[in-house]
Amino acid sequence: MNAPDAVKAAREILAGKTPMKGDCGRICGAVCCSPDETGKGGMLLFPGEEGLYDPLPEGFCILPDDSVILGGYLLTCEGYCDRELRPLSCMFFPLRPTFKGDVRIDRRGLSTCPLAEYGVNGLDSEYVKAAREAANVLASCDEIKEYLRALGAHIKRVQEASRF
Ligand code: SF4
Ligand code: SF4
Structure with a gap:
């Protein structure tokens, strides 16, 4: 599967799934x-x-x-968007996919997201199941797998640098 198709498939799997039942944005603003x-x-x-x-x-x-990665892109927003349009990273958060096709808590969210401290098992089980399925699809694409490997290394680097 090529990268755009893998992204589309992952988005479809995660469509309508949320980290907890209800709108978690209401508990953290x-x-x-x-x-x-x-x-x-x-x-x-x-x-x-x-x-x-x-x-x-x-x-x-x-x-x-x-x-x-070289040639990467960042999407900026104004703090509100239609669910159907939001980037895949936002659909995964507070999880992130790994290059092994699994998910883990996105450590970049530990200081801000009140759900992150409860770990993967503290999130809605249907959401976690969908996130794992979406991560597996992403990792089946070599280009995205390499991106996920680089993303994991990047997060580790940033966290190590912030300790000093
Ligand atoms: S920070 Fe966490 S709890 Fe708040 S809206 Fe984002 S995912 Fe939900
Ligand atoms: S879900 Fe993502 S794109 Fe949408 S408003 Fe929040 S940060 Fe911006």
Whole structure:
């Protein structure tokens, strides 16, 4: 499966699935959709995902971002979006897919997301099942598998650097 098809398939699997029953944004004020300390917010796109945003929906902006892979992209938003349009990273959060086709808590969310501290098993089981299925589809694409490997290494690097 090529990258755009894998991204589309993962999006379909996760469509309508949420980390807990109900709107978790109501317990935290949707902190994961708020701008960061630099006044910007954004989610890295998976390889091939940028093609799904042509034409670009209102309020979204796509910028080049080489922090994880060369030729990568970051999508920025205005803190609100239609569920059908949100990037795959947002659909997974507070999980993230791994290159092994599984999921883990996205450690970037540990200081902000109140759900993250409960671990994978603290999230809605249907959501976790769908996230695992979506991660498995993504990891079956070599291009995305390499991206996920690089993403894991990137997160580790950033966390190690923040300890000093
Ligand atoms: S930060 Fe966590 S609890 Fe809050 S909206 Fe995002 S995923 Fe839900
Ligand atoms: S794209 Fe949507 S879900 Fe993702 S951070 Fe922006 S508003 Fe939140």
